[in-house]
Amino acid sequence: MGRIKIDVDTSPIFTTSVKVRIGDINYGNHVGNDAFVSMINEARMQWLASKGFNELEIEGTGLIMSDLAVEFKQECFYGEIIEIVLSAGEISKVSFEIFYLIQTTRAGEMVLLAKAKTGMVSYNYQEKKVSPIPSTLRMMLTSEL
DSSP: OOOOOOOOOSOEEEEEEEEOOGGGBOTTSSBOHHHHHHHHHHHHHHHHHHTTOBTTBBTTBEEEEEEEEEEEOSOOOTTOEEEEEEEEEEEOSSEEEEEEEEEEEETTEEEEEEEEEEEEEEEETTTTEEOOOOHHHHHHHHSOO
C-alpha cells in the first residue's frame, strides 16, 4: 500500500505558531496524530479570525470539512513551538483545499513535522445546503500573506 503524498506548492495565505501542550503528548512521548489534527484546525480558525470570520459565519455561509489527509514526517515533543503555514489549493464553486506545512525549529534549523490537506465545503447552515463560496472568502484564498 502506497503512502499518502501531499504536495504543497502554493503561496502561503497565513502563518501561525502553536506551543505543544502536555495534553498533546501520547503514550509514545511525542505529539499524537489527533493533536496534529487539532492543531491544523486551530490554525485554520486563527486564519479566519484574523479576517474577522469563523467557520460558522463568513458572509452568511459556514464551512464543513469534507476530507482530511496527513503525511507525518517527524516526531514532535512537549514544549516545542510549531509553525503552521496555510496555503490554498484547488478552488471550485462550492469547495476548496487548504494545505498545511507543520514545522518547528531545532538546533537553528527548520524541521518538517507533517504536511496536511483539508477539503472544505461552503455550507449554509440555515438552509442546510451547500452554497457558493462567498467572494470575500475567495479573495482570502487567493491573496498571499
